[in-house]
Amino acid sequence: MTRKTMPKNFDFAEAEKRLYAWWQQNGWFKPESAPADAEPYVISMPPPNVTGALHAGHAMFVTLEDLMIRYERMRGKAALWVPGTDHAGIATQLLVERMLKDEGTSRVELGYEDFLQRTWEWKEKYGGTIVSQLRRLGASCDWDRERFTLDEGLSYAVREVFVRLWEQGLIYRGPRLVNWSPGLQTAVSDLEVEREEENGKLYFFKYPTEDGSFIPVATTRPETILGDTAVCVHPEDERYKHLIGKKALVPMLNRAIPIIADDYVDREFGTGALKVTPGHDFNDYELYKRHKLDIISVMNPDATMNANAGSYAGLDRFVCRKKLWADMEAAGMTTEVRDHRYVVPRSQRGGEVIEPMMSTQWFLKIQPLADKAFAAVKDGRIKIVPERFEKVYFHWLENIEDWCVSRQLWWGHRIPAWYDENGEVYVGREAPRDGREWRPELDVLDTWFSSGLWPFSTLGWPHDTPDLKRFYPTTMMETGYDILFFWVVRMIMMGLWFTGEVPFTTVYLHGLVRDAQGRKMSKTLGNVVDPLDLIDRYGADPLRYTLVTGSTPGNDVNLDEVRVERNWKFVNKIWQMTNFITSNLGDAEQPPLPAPTALDLPSQWILSRLNNVVTVCQRLFDTYQYGEAGRQLDDFLWGEFADWYIEMSKHALYSDDIQRKRDTLAVLLHTLDTSLRLLHPYMPFVTEELWSYLPQRQSALILATWPQPDERYINPEAERQMTLLMELVRGVRLAREEYGVEPGRKIGIIANPGSQRALLEECSFMFARLANAANVVFPSNGDTAPDKAASIVSGDVTLYLPLADLIDISAEVQRLQAEREKLKQQIERTQAQLSNEQFVQRARPDIVERERLKLADLNASVTQIVERLSALDKLS
RNA sequence: GGGCGUUUAGCUCAGUUGGUUAGAGCAUACCCCUUACAAGGGUAGGGUCGGGGGUUCGAGUCCCUCAACGCCCACCA
Numbered sequence: 005m006t007r008k009t010m011p012k013n014f015d016f017a018e019a020e021k022r023l024y025a026w027w028q029q030n031g032w033f034k035p036e037s038a039p040a041d042a043e044p045y046v047i048s049m050p051p052p053n054v055t056g057a058l059h060a061g062h063a064m065f066v067t068l069e070d071l072m073i074r075y076e077r078m079r080g081k082a083a084l085w086v087p088g089t090d091h092a093g094i095a096t097q098l099l100v101e102r103m104l105k106d107e108g109t110s111r112v113e114l115g116y117e118d119f120l121q122r123t124w125e126w127k128e129k130y131g132g133t134i135v136s137q138l139r140r141l142g143a144s145c146d147w148d149r150e151r152f153t154l155d156e157g158l159s160y161a162v163r164e165v166f167v168r169l170w171e172q173g174l175i176y177r178g179p180r181l182v183n184w185s186p187g188l189q190t191a192v193s194d195l196e197v198e199r200e201e202e203n204g205k206l207y208f209f210k211y212p213t214e215d216g217s218f219i220p221v222a223t224t225r226p227e228t229i230l231g232d233t234a235v236c237v238h239p240e241d242e243r244y245k246h247l248i249g250k251k252a253l254v255p256m257l258n259r260a261i262p263i264i265a266d267d268y269v270d271r272e273f274g275t276g277a278l279k280v281t282p283g284h285d286f287n288d289y290e291l292y293k294r295h296k297l298d299i300i301s302v303m304n305p306d307a308t309m310n311a312n313a314g315s316y317a318g319l320d321r322f323v324c325r326k327k328l329w330a331d332m333e334a335a336g337m338t339t340e341v342r343d344h345r346y347v348v349p350r351s352q353r354g355g356e357v358i359e360p361m362m363s364t365q366w367f368l369k370i371q372p373l374a375d376k377a378f379a380a381v382k383d384g385r386i387k388i389v390p391e392r393f394e395k396v397y398f399h400w401l402e403n404i405e406d407w408c409v410s411r412q413l414w415w416g417h418r419i420p421a422w423y424d425e426n427g428e429v430y431v432g433r434e435a436p437r438d439g440r441e442w443r444p445e446l447d448v449l450d451t452w453f454s455s456g457l458w459p460f461s462t463l464g465w466p467h468d469t470p471d472l473k474r475f476y477p478t479t480m481m482e483t484g485y486d487i488l489f490f491w492v493v494r495m496i497m498m499g500l501w502f503t504g505e506v507p508f509t510t511v512y513l514h515g516l517v518r519d520a521q522g523r524k525m526s527k528t529l530g531n532v533v534d535p536l537d538l539i540d541r542y543g544a545d546p547l548r549y550t551l552v553t554g555s556t557p558g559n560d561v562n563l564d565e566v567r568v569e570r571n572w573k574f575v576n577k578i579w580q581m582t583n584f585i586t587s588n589l590g591d592a593e594q595p596p597l598p599a600p601t602a603l604d605l606p607s608q609w610i611l612s613r614l615n616n617v618v619t620v621c622q623r624l625f626d627t628y629q630y631g632e633a634g635r636q637l638d639d640f641l642w643g644e645f646a647d648w649y650i651e652m653s654k655h656a657l658y659s660d661d662i663q664r665k666r667d668t669l670a671v672l673l674h675t676l677d678t679s680l681r682l683l684h685p686y687m688p689f690v691t692e693e694l695w696s697y698l699p700q701r702q703s704a705l706i707l708a709t710w711p712q713p714d715e716r717y718i719n720p721e722a723e724r725q726m727t728l729l730m731e732l733v734r735g736v737r738l739a740r741e742e743y744g745v746e747p748g749r750k751i752g753i754i755a756n757p758g759s760q761r762a763l764l765e766e767c768s769f770m771f772a773r774l775a776n777a778a779n780v781v782f783p784s785n786g787d788t789a790p791d792k793a794a795s796i797v798s799g800d801v802t803l804y805l806p807l808a809d810l811i812d813i814s815a816e817v818q819r820l821q822a823e824r825e826k827l828k829q830q831i832e833r834t835q836a837q838l839s840n841e842q843f844v845q846r847a848r849p850d851i852v853e854r855e856r857l858k859l860a861d862l863n864a865s866v867t868q869i870v871e872r873l874s875a876l877d878k879l880s
Numbered sequence: 881g882g883g884c885g886u887u888u889a890g891c892u893c894a895g896u897u898g899g900u901u902a903g904a905g906c907a908u909a910c911c912c913c914u915u916a917c918a919a920g921g922g923u924a925g926g927g928u929c930g931g932g933g934g935u936u937c938g939a940g941u942c943c944c945u946c947a948a949c950g951c952c953c954a955c956c957a
Contacts, residue, residue, distance in 0.1 A: 012917090013917095013919080199953095199954090206957085221957080222957060223957060224957070225957090236957095268955085268956095269956095269957085270956060270957085272956095273956055273957065274956085274957055275957090277957090278956090278957055279957075280957095281957095285955085285957080286955055287955040287956080287957075288955095288957085289955095290955075346956090346957090347954095347956095392884065392885080393884090395883075395884075396883075396884070396952070396953080399882090399883070399952095399953070400952095400953075403953080403954080485951095485952090486952095488952095489952095489953095516951095520891095520892070521891090521892085522892080522950095553894090554892090554893075554894090556893095556894080558885085559885080559886085560885095560886095560950095560951090561893095562892060562893080564891095564892065564893095564905095564906085566892085566905080566906055566907095567892080567893095567905065567906080569906095569919090570905055570906070571905095572919075573917095573919050573920090575919090576917070576919045576920090577916095577917070577919085577920085579916090579917080579919095580916045580917035580919090580920085581916065581917080582916085583916050583917080584916030584917080585916080587916075588916090624896095627896070629896075631894080632894070632895080632896090635894065635895095635903095635904075638904085638905095639903090639904080643904095646916090646917090647921085650916075651921095654915095658915095734922095734923090737922065737923065738922095738923065738924085740922095740923090741910080741911070741922080741923050741924080742923090744911095747911070747912050747914080747922085748912090748914080776914080826901095830901070833901095834900095837937085837938080840937055840938090841937085842936095842937035842938090843937040843938070844937080845937075846936090846937050846938090847899070847937060847938075848899075850899095851899050851900090851938090854899085854900060855899095855900080857900095858900065
């Protein structure tokens with residue numbers, strides 16, 4: 005059979021498309037491609053928003069998860085990666101509303117039913133974009149199992165969960181102070197509020213009391229004065245003690261409110277007295293609960309003032325702030341306004357200032373779920389990588405508040421509740437059918453409520469499906485640390501509560517992808533890197549490889565195009581290596597790998613290195629250090645295999661020694677084959693393509709077995725010898741450079757081989773091939789090296805380069821003196837180490853032995869140099 | 881106010897059981913179109929591993945402390 009010949013370069017655009025289709029059509033992304041009794045390995049893909057376009061963060065998670073999945077698949081696991089998308093309540097609704105606005109209509113104008121229909125239409129049309137973009141990165145997920153958080157099955161699961169929680173008494177509904185987004189006109193959870201310190205003002209004024217005096221008070225939000233229901237001072241504060249129990253009068257409204265005492269008040273801050281607005285401030289809301297105060301809301305849902313604001317009704321809150329202050333100033337009630345930095349809560353989505361507001365919402369009692377989630381990580385049933393995030397996780401759970409799960413949006417899972425004409429609530433899986441008139445709840449659930457069920461809802465829960473049985477609990481939850489609270493914690497809580505099992509056993513958190521200088525990517529900065537653009541120009545493999553090798557767990561990664569370009573060159577390098585090896589093989593079958601003892605030194609060396617790399621990679625994979633493993637492969641393939649072994653192999657390949665040729669080819673092929681396997685999870689496309697040119701019989705690399713180290717080929721002695729030879733070669737190269745020998749000129753080498761005669765004789769070809777030497781000769785006893793020669797010393801070996809026309813003896817003396825000084829310093833250090841009894845007694849024996857060998861080598865070297873120097877000295 | 885992370889070559893970063901002369905890419909300088917690869921090869925320069933202290937025979941690595949930068953959490957009006 006004639007094998008196909010390789011093109012000169014890798015046409016990634018063509019190959020990526022072809023290979024992806026080939027993998028998928030063969031069903032290799034499915035766990036069913038593994039034996040029926042294979043151990044499952046499952047990842048639930050963090051579902052990207054349907055509104056999304058692929059960004060660097062997606063590229064990161066796809067790369068890491070695909071790497072994990074491909075690795076485990078090669079290890080023989082039934083690897084399942086469940087893909088899907090999230091309906092993304094707020095994001096999608098905003099997008100569709102913007103579209104409607106362009107059409108000259110609006111959500112409200114369209115009405116509930118029509119709006120939902122338009123949103124579904126939008127989803128059908130554009131929701132697939134992100135999914136097809138994931139494919140371009142090589143995502144080997146099981147598309148037959150793709151889910152959408154709002155599809156029928158998942159909606160069923162959501163209703164089931166909600167109803168059960170209700171039945172368990174964990175869901176309650178009622179008026180509470182919540183974070184209200186006036187722009188979106190919905191409640192949002194604490195997590196959706198971003199707190200940023202901003203420049204503002206602190207307004208000082210006199211709070212009138214009923215007896216005609218006043219208490220000085222300060223506020224950052226004067227408009228909330230209109231909703232005050234108390235003034236609070238510290239119980240021990242001598243300044244105000246006499247006023248406790250009396251009444252104060254709300255400015256401009258003259259409403260009488262109590263003056264209370266609570267040690268919550270900080271006597272040092274502001275005036276030491278506090279106005280209390282339970283209807284618009286979370287701290288004050290606590291005071292309201294403790295002191296049974298009134299609660300007055302002074303704003304409408306759009307943050308304009310309501311009727312409780314008296315004459316200010318109808319004004320926007322910030323307009324009201326100015327007007328009220330001006331009026332108070334005119335009334336002589338104000339004291340001063342100071343610049344003040346304070347924390348302003350803003351909507352994560354819309355950016356507008358969040359207003360604490362009284363609102364009737366649905367809540368989930370979180371403590372019972374949180375306790376279970378806490379325990380699961382504490383007792384190790386779930387492991388978080390990197391471990392430091394466990395601390396963050398615990399801290400968050402220890403301070404968790406009930407979760408406001410209702411949203412006043414239209415796009416989402418509607419809360420399965422109905423109201424009768426008296427406003428009585430019914431919660432159930434379906435609308436009550438008792439003939440009475442029931443009005444459905446219009447609020448929907450927080451998007452994260454449904455994504456919290458993701459690991460089990462996607463597998464069929466609450467039905468006892470075969471998938472659920474086989475693939476739950478899942479194995480790995482890989483996602484960004486920025487959604488640890490939003491999503492990961494909620495999945496753990498929901499999973500434990502409803503399935504009684506952890507939803508996954510390991511959480512791997514990756515960092516944010518930043519720009520080349522480490523800045524956060526932002527549209528306004530214009531530094532957004534588009535992964536699709538990089539894929540178009542370099543291919544998916546270099547991008548993937550760059551993302552993995554540039555990152556460590558939990559740390560942010562800078563995405564620099566320069567690195568992508570460099571890794572594109574790495575892809576090319578592997579391509580050229582493969583081309584070299586396969587073209588030397590011709591149409592021959594793959595020769596068997598010789599036994600360790602039958603190998604020449606370079607082959608012993610490269611196989612020892614290879615098996616070492618396999619071992620190291622395994623250790624790194626076991627500890628989730630994929631980046632480091634990738635770099636090791638790079639160093640090995642380029643720095644050792646290509647730069648040294650392949651170059652040396654030419655000696656055998658171009659010789660007439662058939663056996664040696666076959667053996668060398670076997671080593672080349674074996675090393676390449678093993679390396680391609682190890683690299684496949686990083687660079688699935690180019691490795692798969694290259695593998696098809698190898699004379700193996702298995703159908704695809706994606707299903708090939710993961711390499712295991714073979715101890716028999718580990719050979720420290722061969723590595724030691726090769727290290728010496730490589731040092732000598734580098735020494736010759738350097739000497740050539742330093743003396744300006746023309747690159748094309750072949751020079752002779754006279755070797756004083758010391759204890760290494762056999763080694764140097766066997767491997768003299770290396771100098772010819774790697775240092776352009778004509779030959780290596782070994783002078784018989786009594787012969788001396790030529791006077792005009794450069795010396796290269798390593799251990800007890802000295803090489804002389806007779807370069808009579810180029811050598812200046814005084815320069816050579818200087819060179820050797822410098823070398824001698826360097827060696828002497830090292831000898832001093834090593835000697836000091838070895839003469840330290842503590843070191844000899846307490847250090848590991850192999851470390852001590854290594855130092856002894858080093859010292860012997862150094863001494864041998866310095867002896868050679870000293871001898872040479874004295875020889876040269878006699879000349880001058 | 882708590883907690884966490886980062887600080888290593890000009891730039892961006894590796895360096896996870898403490899142990900050879902601390903590495904890579906990019907950039908820089910010089911040389912080479914040597915029959916896999918110029919998308920390449922060779923060689924070189926460049927670091928008191930943020931400061932200080934400690935543990936240890938031995939510290940970039942472990943402990944303490946300080947500093948700068950960044951992030952997360954948090955109810956100071």
